[in-house]
Each structure stands twice: as structure tokens, then as C-alpha cells.
Amino acid sequence: MTHPSDIAPESTAARVALWRALHLEADAEPHVFVDNVGLRLLDPPDDWRERGDMHPEFTRPFRASIVARARYIEDLVIAQMRNGVRQYVILGAGLDSFAQRHPELAGSLTIFEVDQPGPQRWKHDRLVALGYGVQDWLHFVPVDFEAGQSWRHALLASGFDAQQPAVIVSTGVSMYLTREANAAALREVASLAPGSTFAMTFLLPLEMADADVRPGLEMAAKGAQASGTPFISFFTPQEMMDFAREQGFSKARHVSAAALTQQYFANRTDGLHPPANAEELLIATT
Secondary structure (H helix, E strand, O other): OOOHHHOOOOHHHHHHHHHHHHHHHHOOOOOOOOOOHHHHHHOOOHHHHHOHHHOOOOOHHHHHHHHHHHHHHHHHHHHHHHOOOOEEEEEOOOOOOHHHHOHHHEOOEEEEEEEOHHHHHHHHHHHHHOOOOOOOOEEEEEOOHHHOOOHHHHHHHOOOOOOOOOEEEEOOOHHHOOHHHHHHHHHHHHOOOOOOEEEEEEEOOHHHOOOOOHHHHHHHHHHHHHOOOOOOOOOOHHHHHHHHHHOOOOEEEEEOHHHHHHHHOOOOOOOOOOOOOOEEEEEEEO
């Protein structure tokens, strides 16, 4: 029997894609991030907006966090390209749509999407079916993380040049990994070519979160526990920076929700902004 996860995106990946699309429908302009590719790939039933995890008001701060981190990472990748970086690695790519939304970068960037084999096959087939296609600058790198496969070995086998710098991104993953697994992932990236940049989200201890989002985070934690993928790892920003340096990065900095609010949500009349002390960003360089 085929397990559902072998043929469809993970529920967390689907939720992120739908929240990106909901931002365009539920939030006022100017939109922080414009992406409805994932919605097109998923083609959910017409009542998808009525799902509990899509309620426009309840999900508002989390939706803001998702589009804020997506926008920041996209800007980071394009800035690094201007500095001569030509490789972009997305760990746990899910329904990321950078390649589909930036066809103008073909020839100047190679993208490596690392993900579980089943959901990746599903995405490949949907991209072809919808006419997006899979360009030669986009490499799908299937890795069975649960079987202990090395994403680095798989990357090299897919044409990644270990002698050249890259931008490597991991969002919405660290909280599901043990401290040891997070350390191993950081060490792997820290060993890449000098000039590489790693962007990773991490979850702060739930008791540190803003009071208005703590119930939602606690609900998400209970849901993750019930589905067999509990939240395991939490870091304060200082712990995260120290941890990254201990694993071999030469520099590490914290990008807070407050900084993202200032950068992307200033002067909004609707008060939309990512919640403080929830999921924030580590930017580390080799």
C-alpha cells in the first residue's frame, strides 16, 4: 500500500503554501510576498479557506511570519547572487516556488531542491502538468531523511560544486530535530566553501512568545505531537548564535521579527506584522 506521504506534500508544506496565497486574499496591499504557485499546485477544494488552520484572523500573525521569512530569504538570495554566488540549496523544499517565479535568473543561478522522494515526485509531476515544466537550472535532489541518507552526498551527485559558495536555506525544520541532528546539519553546512551563507529558522521557547500568539503556538505544538512529529528543539537567539559558531561558522547573526517588521511592514494601516519571540532567523556564514 502507498503511504499518503509518498504521493503528496507534507501537511506543513501545504499549509505554508496556502498561507502564502491567503496573504494575497486576506491582507491589504502592499503585499509583502506574492506567491500563489503552491496554491495552483495543490488545487485544493473550493472550501479550503474554511479550514480551521486557514481562519484569516486566527492565522494572521503566523501568516505574517511565513511571508516575512520568505521575503527576507528571497532578498538574501538575490543579494548573494549580485555578490557572485551561483548556487542555491533549499533543504526540505516542499512547495517552494522560487524557480517558477524567477525565470529571469535562468543561466545565472542553479537551484537544488532537497526533499523526500515521494512529495518531490508529486511536485515534479504537478509542475509539468500545469505547464511550469522543470528547467535545467532546477535540480530535484531526493533524500530519504528518515533512512539517514546524506543530503550532502546527494547534492554532490546532482551536480553541486563543493568548491563554490552557495546560499543554503532551511525553514520550519529545526524544531522537529534533536539538538544533535541540528548540530550535524549545521556542521555539514559550515564545511561548505568559504563565502557560503546559511539561513535557518528556529523556534524560541514557547513561554517567551508574545501572549497573543502563545495559544496558537501551543496548539501547533500539540498538533505536532499528536501527528508523531513533536517540537523537540527550542533556542533563544543567543543560544542559536553560540550554537552555530560552535559548529564551525565564522559569523552568526540573529534576524528578529522586530527587524523584519521594520523592514517589510512599516507604515501599514492594518497592523500586520510577524509575532516577536516565536520563529526567527539565524544567518550564518562560512
